[in-house]
Amino acid sequence: MQASQFAQRGARAVVSNTLPRAVLSTAASACKPNSTIIQRTIGGSAALSASTIARRYFSPIASTSASSNPAYSTLSTSPLAASHMPSTTRLPPNKDTRLSINNEQSISHPVRYFSDDGGSGEEEEDLLTSPRESMPFDVLIVGGGPAGLAASIRLKQLCAEKGVDLSVCVVEKGSEIGAHILSGNVFDPKALKELLPDIGDDWTTALKDAQSSHATPVSEDKFLVLTEDSSYSIPTFLFPSQLHNDGNYVISLGQLCRWLGGIAEEMGVEVYPGFAASEVVFDEEKKAVRGIATRDVGIDKDGKPKSTFERGVELHARQTLFAEGARGSCSESLIEHFDLRANSANQTYGLGIKEVWEIPEENFKPGFVQHTLGYPLQSGVMDKTFGGSFLYHQEPNLVLAGLVIGLDYDNPYINPYQEFQKWKTHPEIKKHFEGGTCISYGARVLNEGGLHSLPKLTFPGGALLGCSAGFLNSVKIKGSHTALKSGMVAAEAVFDALTEEESEPVASTFEINAEEEIKEVTAFEDRMKDSWVNKELYEVRNCHEAFKWGLFPGLTYTGIATHVFKGREPWTLAHSGRDADTTGEAKNYQPISYPSPDGKLTFDLLTNLQRSGTYHDDDQPAHLRIKPELMNVPENISMQVYAAPEQRFCPAGVYEYVEDDTGGDPKLVINAQNCVHCKCCSIKMPQEYINWTVPEGGGGPSYQVM
16 A cells, blocks of 8 residues: 555646646655646746655655554654644554464464565565655544535535635555445435536436436335234324425445446545555644555555555545444544544444345336334334334336344344345335346445434544434434535534644645644534534434334333423433343243245355455454453453354354364354444444454445345
């Protein structure tokens, strides 16, 4: 992951004629000694030599530390770096220093390394802790989803409107924008129309022209309660107003993000897919965020550098916006580091599992939308397992179907994937798949805590956007519109903060002013509280937690709250505790027997997994790591007390317990190459014993129509 790779992409970036800055990202190693790079400026163009760009734009950061683990502290000692960049220290996610490889051995990471050519351990240590190159930006955005892309677009719009130039960069761990995006999705276009007012109602045509993806207007909206072999329809007049889908569209959110990514690039945003943000970069005192570091690549599964080894790059910024989605690894480390949940409730999550089918034209109902409760997750009116299903018809002939289960369920024998397969066999459901073919599969967790679980949004040097913060509205069953709006509001607040003083932007100087204060843009949170997002979440603030009393009490409370109280209840129902701690002991439950798949309507997990396009290089350290202080949990607690629920709740078959040749107790095997990046294991594991870290950039699923 060398700076030259950023240079190659930066050189190809498209710059709008209305914007004053070209993308300049290069390194001396990527340029000929006497080559010249042309910079567009407001007043004309100026030539900068490659060596000048290299000095300004890339600064080696030497690794030094008094710690026994040199990777845990990185201080800037380069004269070039010192001339324009504060010293930096890196925070390893959760300070995890050990790595479990199929539970056969644990190795220190990143202390123990071996070179491919048989070099000494000291040489390998030097290689893996060698100086990183750094790149400065005005604003760095981590995550190429709706929130991150909306923020980047809005920033560039403001630049054009105000005649000011800021450099904006988006990094995305997926192989392309949209590759890791999974959502239902019935889309509320309210925020999108605010973001792109010149396109307005023509956004559906623009999306189709750019991505050949249809935005299908909702034509029919149904809500059913399923029993094992029948169903009951809930009249639409009883729906909460937020659940009505008039004016909404069935879309592929991944395709929408690809379209937005193209718009961002055309406006001058530097978009880098395939680069995983592995660490947060702090200032010297760890009191402010300075950016992120991308993951090193070319390390084999035993922790040895390969011939393809490349150090990551440190991306520095005046403001860094984290839009990683639910349970983002960098976002979670920031929440812990700055104690951002000090005044909010714990987040609670759901796991969404989804398939996309192509069906015959005679069975297709364009714009049909159906949600269900009951079978198979709830067997009675007092059942406390939270969840339901969705089924949407999207043009030209697609059915988007899925099941969402709250991860605060207690029965350790529940298998969410098998529950989803069983749901498809219901008479009211299976008719939608007749004659069809399943073409895609995937899974992702989603935030369900709502308003009470929102952390503090800002910290010195950055902010949390979208689902990294948790703006999803679980009653409305939507979060894309709130994510887009949060990105826009963040962009406006950050733009104002960075331009209120006469500080030269990085877009002009190619360096960050070392004397400039790292700001906390608290105006972002204030403006979100004044936005329609807060009003929308406030009205349903207590609804999700009401379902802890059971299905019928939850529905009753939600009906009263949404029709009468609208959030004005003089009480608060907030989530407490972690979803990991709600799992009951196996001795109190009976194993669940699920029907065998038929290969036509229902499928075994590994067959479906192939439809996700998931790929990881097998020869790399596992990115799913047992926390060193919890090494005894898998065999001694998870297996013995909870009957190893990770074998069932993981929607990708990552975790399994296998007996060794000695016939002893089963040992945990982590098939990290199967991971679809849903993040469920980091939430539901007993005692949260897994530390979810990023694999090499570009790894994971490759969703096309999700």
